[in-house]
Amino acid sequence: MSKTDKRDDILRAALELIAENGFHGAPMALIAEHAGVGAGTIYRYFENKDVLITELFREIETRIIPVLLDGYSLQKSINERFFHLGTVMLRYLIENPLEFKYLEQFINSPFGVVHRRDKLMGKNERDVFRELFEDGISQQVVKNIPLVILFDLAFGPLLAVTRDHILDFIQLDEDLMGLTVNACWDSVKR
Amino acid sequence: MSKTDKRDDILRAALELIAENGFHGAPMALIAEHAGVGAGTIYRYFENKDVLITELFREIETRIIPVLLDGYSLQKSINERFFHLGTVMLRYLIENPLEFKYLEQFINSPFGVVHRRDKLMGKNERDVFRELFEDGISQQVVKNIPLVILFDLAFGPLLAVTRDHILDFIQLDEDLMGLTVNACWDSVKR
Amino acid sequence: MSKTDKRDDILRAALELIAENGFHGAPMALIAEHAGVGAGTIYRYFENKDVLITELFREIETRIIPVLLDGYSLQKSINERFFHLGTVMLRYLIENPLEFKYLEQFINSPFGVVHRRDKLMGKNERDVFRELFEDGISQQVVKNIPLVILFDLAFGPLLAVTRDHILDFIQLDEDLMGLTVNACWDSVKR
Amino acid sequence: MSKTDKRDDILRAALELIAENGFHGAPMALIAEHAGVGAGTIYRYFENKDVLITELFREIETRIIPVLLDGYSLQKSINERFFHLGTVMLRYLIENPLEFKYLEQFINSPFGVVHRRDKLMGKNERDVFRELFEDGISQQVVKNIPLVILFDLAFGPLLAVTRDHILDFIQLDEDLMGLTVNACWDSVKR
DNA sequence: AATGAATGAGCTTTCATTCAT
DNA sequence: GATGAATGAAAGCTCATTCAT
Numbered sequence: 194m195s196k197t198d199k200r201d202d203i204l205r206a207a208l209e210l211i212a213e214n215g216f217h218g219a220p221m222a223l224i225a226e227h228a229g230v231g232a233g234t235i236y237r238y239f240e241n242k243d244v245l246i247t248e249l250f251r252e253i254e255t256r257i258i259p260v261l262l263d264g265y266s267l268q269k270s271i272n273e274r275f276f277h278l279g280t281v282m283l284r285y286l287i288e289n290p291l292e293f294k295y296l297e298q299f300i301n302s303p304f305g306v307v308h309r310r311d312k313l314m315g316k317n318e319r320d321v322f323r324e325l326f327e328d329g330i331s332q333q334v335v336k337n338i339p340l341v342i343l344f345d346l347a348f349g350p351l352l353a354v355t356r357d358h359i360l361d362f363i364q365l366d367e368d369l370m371g372l373t374v375n376a377c378w379d380s381v382k383r
Numbered sequence: 384m385s386k387t388d389k390r391d392d393i394l395r396a397a398l399e400l401i402a403e404n405g406f407h408g409a410p411m412a413l414i415a416e417h418a419g420v421g422a423g424t425i426y427r428y429f430e431n432k433d434v435l436i437t438e439l440f441r442e443i444e445t446r447i448i449p450v451l452l453d454g455y456s457l458q459k460s461i462n463e464r465f466f467h468l469g470t471v472m473l474r475y476l477i478e479n480p481l482e483f484k485y486l487e488q489f490i491n492s493p494f495g496v497v498h499r500r501d502k503l504m505g506k507n508e509r510d511v512f513r514e515l516f517e518d519g520i521s522q523q524v525v526k527n528i529p530l531v532i533l534f535d536l537a538f539g540p541l542l543a544v545t546r547d548h549i550l551d552f553i554q555l556d557e558d559l560m561g562l563t564v565n566a567c568w569d570s571v572k573r
Numbered sequence: 574m575s576k577t578d579k580r581d582d583i584l585r586a587a588l589e590l591i592a593e594n595g596f597h598g599a600p601m602a603l604i605a606e607h608a609g610v611g612a613g614t615i616y617r618y619f620e621n622k623d624v625l626i627t628e629l630f631r632e633i634e635t636r637i638i639p640v641l642l643d644g645y646s647l648q649k650s651i652n653e654r655f656f657h658l659g660t661v662m663l664r665y666l667i668e669n670p671l672e673f674k675y676l677e678q679f680i681n682s683p684f685g686v687v688h689r690r691d692k693l694m695g696k697n698e699r700d701v702f703r704e705l706f707e708d709g710i711s712q713q714v715v716k717n718i719p720l721v722i723l724f725d726l727a728f729g730p731l732l733a734v735t736r737d738h739i740l741d742f743i744q745l746d747e748d749l750m751g752l753t754v755n756a757c758w759d760s761v762k763r
Numbered sequence: 764m765s766k767t768d769k770r771d772d773i774l775r776a777a778l779e780l781i782a783e784n785g786f787h788g789a790p791m792a793l794i795a796e797h798a799g800v801g802a803g804t805i806y807r808y809f810e811n812k813d814v815l816i817t818e819l820f821r822e823i824e825t826r827i828i829p830v831l832l833d834g835y836s837l838q839k840s841i842n843e844r845f846f847h848l849g850t851v852m853l854r855y856l857i858e859n860p861l862e863f864k865y866l867e868q869f870i871n872s873p874f875g876v877v878h879r880r881d882k883l884m885g886k887n888e889r890d891v892f893r894e895l896f897e898d899g900i901s902q903q904v905v906k907n908i909p910l911v912i913l914f915d916l917a918f919g920p921l922l923a924v925t926r927d928h929i930l931d932f933i934q935l936d937e938d939l940m941g942l943t944v945n946a947c948w949d950s951v952k953r
Numbered sequence: 954a955a956t957g958a959a960t961g962a963g964c965t966t967t968c969a970t971t972c973a974t
Numbered sequence: 975g976a977t978g979a980a981t982g983a984a985a986g987c988t989c990a991t992t993c994a995t
Contacts, residue, residue: 199979215493217407221965231981233967242965301491303405306550313552338562341553342544346566349539354532360496362503363531372528376536380570389955410989412957421956423992432990579958595873597787601986611960613988622986681871683785686930693932718942721933722924726946729919734912740876742883743911752908756916760950769976790968792978801977803971812969956995964988971981 200238202228204249212294216246216302243304250299250308253292260285261321271329272378278325279351279374286355287365293355300352313341322347326381335381346380390428392418394439402484406436406492433494440489440498443482450475451511461519462568468515469541469564476545477555483545490542503531512537516571525571536570580618582608584629592674596626596682623684630679630688633672640665641701651709652758658705659731659754666735667745673735680732693721702727706761715761726760770808772798774819782864786816786872813874820869820878823862830855831891841899842948848895849921849944856925857935863925870922883911892917896951905951916950 206227210219221242225232239245261281265274286293299305312320326343329335335343354373358365365373396417400409411432415422429435451471455464476483489495502510516533519525525533544563548555555563586607590599601622605612619625641661645654666673679685692700706723709715715723734753738745745753776797780789791812795802809815831851835844856863869875882890896913899905905913924943928935935943 217964220963222963225982232965233982234980236966237979297491301487310550310552336562336566338559338566339553341547342540342559342563342566345543345547346540346563346570349541349543350532350536350570351539353535353539357531357535360500362499363529369528369532372526373532373536376526376528376532376570379572380536380540380566382569411991412989415957422958422990423956424954426991427954597985600984602984605961612986613961614959616987617958677871681867690930690932716942716946718939718946719933721927722920722939722943722946725923725927726920726943726950729921729923730912730916730950731919733915733919737911737915740880742879743909749908749912752906753912753916756906756908756912756950759952760916760920760946762949791970792968795978802969802979803977804975806970807975956993958992958994960989960992962989965986967985968981968983971979972977973979974977 199228199230199234202230203235203238203245204252207245207249208253208291208295211246211249211298212291215298246299246304249295250304253295256292257282257285258321265321267328271325271332271334272382274325275329275347275378275381276371276374278322279347279377280370283351283355283365283370283374286351287358287370290359293359297352297356329381334383336383343381347377350377350380389418389420389424393420393425393428393435394442397435397439398443398481398485401436401439401488402481405488436489436494437498439485440494443485446482447472447475448511455511457518461515461522461524462572464515465519465537465568465571466561466564468512469537469567470560473541473545473555473560473564476541477548477560480549483549487542487546519571524573526573533571537567540567540570579608579610579614582610583615583618583625584632587625587629588633588671588675591626591629591678592671595678626679626684629675630684633675636672637662637665638701645701647708651705651712651714652762654705655709655727655758655761656751656754658702659727659757660750663731663735663745663750663754666731667738667750670739673739677732677736709761714763716763723761727757730757730760769798769800769804772800773805773808773815774822777815777819778823778861778865781816781819781868782861785868816869816874817878819865820874823865826862827852827855828891835891837898841895841902841904842952844895845899845917845948845951846941846944848892849917849947850940853921853925853935853940853944856921857928857940860929863929867922867926899951904953906953913951917947920947920950 206224222232225235265277330337357363396414412422415425455467520527547553586604602612605615645657710717737743776794792802795805835847896910900907927933
């Protein structure tokens with residue numbers, strides 16, 4: 194088994210346990226057990242639990258980006274670009290409920306606050322959503338309100354809807370997903 | 384000191400500590416200390432920590448309802464009613480950051496899932512928002528999509544925006560609050 | 574059982590275990606067991622293991638001082654005062670081997686270095702030995718060399734001899750104790 | 764690289780780490796890293812950590828003996844021989860603080876007790892100090908008290924003074940070193 | 954009714970040692 | 975011979991809950 198395999202096993206175990214039980218329902222010993230490694234082994238790959246949690250977030254984030262960009266074209270209209278990103282993201286999260294649940298845990302935690310602050314400070318490289326909104330504002334297609342609020346108008350409902358789907362409060366099909374993303378667009382468009 | 388006083392002291396202490404430090408930053412002994420009671424005393428009023436947490440949520444919920452209803456009239460248009468409820472709620476949360484932080488903690492936790500499930504199952508009495516959306520749909524002013532999604536479109540951004548204000552990512556004044564609520568309205572209206 | 578009793582039980586258990594096995598041979602769980610209390614109970618009396626260790630040192634120190642001062646008179650000659658302090662200390666340590674072993678552990682550890690630095694900086698109240706040497710120097714009875722060296726000349730051998738007695742390398746009786754203290758005096762006297 | 768080289772690298776790394784951080788601040792993996800070898804390699808040269816520690820002590824001891832004997836003559840007076848050994852040792856330890864710190868760690872540990880017991884039992888070959896004191900006693904120049912006590916009177920202060928120098932409590936120059944060794948002589952001479 | 958000292962299971966993390974490569 | 979990834983027992987410490995007073 195290669196080095197990478199074990200690291201992946203640990204990340205997968207952490208994803209499953211934290212997604213289902215939260216950070217506190219995922220003791221390191223249990224993660225190790227689910228990963229099929231010794232408790233100490235985790236610490237060869239991750240300095241401590243916080244680092245494991247943060248790395249796992251980055252891993253998921255990294256996994257999503259190419260999915261979002263697949264078929265995404267800056268040539269299309271702002272509306273089309275928004276629709277593309279919104280539906281692709283919604284679909285991805287619904288098809289990967291573990292990753293969604295993990296993201297939710299992460300975002301609603303001190304880790305997430307730090308991450309969001311860094312993002313808003315522009316510490317993060319190219320951000321496809323920020324770019325979209327900035328283009329939309331300059332083209333006078335999107336409401337001229339603070340970026341932060343645009344994010345909230347777009348992501349707030351998307352995450353909420355995904356959660357409700359995963360919790361079985363609704364069944365999102367392609368139609369409902371389209372309606373939802375369009376409704377979000379209504380809130381950000383001029 | 385009456386029985387009710389002590390109960391209130393405990394709830395207040397729990398609110399402050401949990402809002403600022405999360406559930407795990409609020410040990411029962413600390414809550415007791417802040418409430419000025421013995422650790423064991425809490426258990427005379429609340430069966431265990433989970434019950435305390437849930438009761439505190441209901442308390443806050445109960446406190447908000449009359450605020451929302453003050454000046455609220457079923458005679459006004461759906462749009463006006465939505466604007467009233469949205470801005471009043473936004474203002475209330477911003478002026479009561481402890482309660483908002485607590486609600487966030489609660490919603491993003493296993494407790495919150497249970498609560499939301501109960502609500503959607505209609506276990507809860509009269510719900511002013513459900514009523515508003517149902518009226519809006521029947522008057523063909525609001526999009527005819529599942530209630531759950533309408534909730535998400537309206538509350539998702541409001542909560543997100545409040546959090547960003549409290550985290551100092553934006554400064555919400557009355558103007559921005561109005562813009563935000565109107566943007567939410569754009570997403571639910573036909 | 575009074576509050577003080579339990580604290581004393583813990584200190585006694587710590588003394589025994591650390592004296593015999595060193596700091597690392599005395600896990601908190603074992604100290605708790607020997608003290609007849611729960612593991613968590615120790616933390617009601619001592620913030621952490623370091624504090625327990627330091628407090629125990631002070632306790633022992635405090636216990637020795639009145640013994641040293643019993644029958645000690647500033648009216649007597651420097652030589653007599655030195656002999657009194659030296660033999661009383663030697664006798665006390667030999668009769669209380671656990672305390673001696675503990676002191677040795679403590680002195681030869683990072684704790685001890687800090688403590689010694691504080692002492693030399695004069696942070697500690699009245700120090701009977703410092704006083705003795707300062708009097709001796711001003712009366713030109715004791716060698717005019719740095720205080721630190723005088724301490725080393727006097728205590729170095731006393732502690733070494735005590736350890737050898739406890740380890741059964743020698744059997745110190747009153748005669749040998751007298752000879753030893755006198756030899757130490759020879760090294761500090763002019 | 765020869766077998767001996769690797770062994771030496773390990774011993775050197777162990778010396779540095781243990782001297783600065785104590786036995787518990789020197790994990791085997793770190794020693795291996797500092798020595799530039801694999802963790803498992805140490806176990807080809809030393810059965811376990813205890814053996815490594817003991818061997819390192821012997822190594823240092825062996826290194827000091829020729830230094831002590833350089834210029835040492837049994838023809839000189841006891842006083843002169845004592846002065847020679849005392850100052851040379853003091854100087855050596857001060858100039859090699861790592862070795863001193865290591866010796867201190869070793870002596871004040873269960874390892875040291877065993878070693879001292881062996882030494883006093885006469886298990887060790889020729890001992891230059893024992894010889895000196897025995898000569899001194901038979902020439903009636905040194906106090907007729909047990910050898911062990913003479914060792915303590917001579918080494919107790921020397922080690923204590925060295926430690927204080929290394930901890931920066933005093934600055935030992937050649938003069939102070941001479942004074943100190945002479946003071947020790949005062950305590951052992953008749 | 955109210956207390957708060959006591960509990961002990963459970964947490965994260967370290968490290969001497971092994972062994973497949 | 976040499977490696978270093980893997981191990982898992984054991985450490986210090988926390989905290990929800992109990993119960994004698």
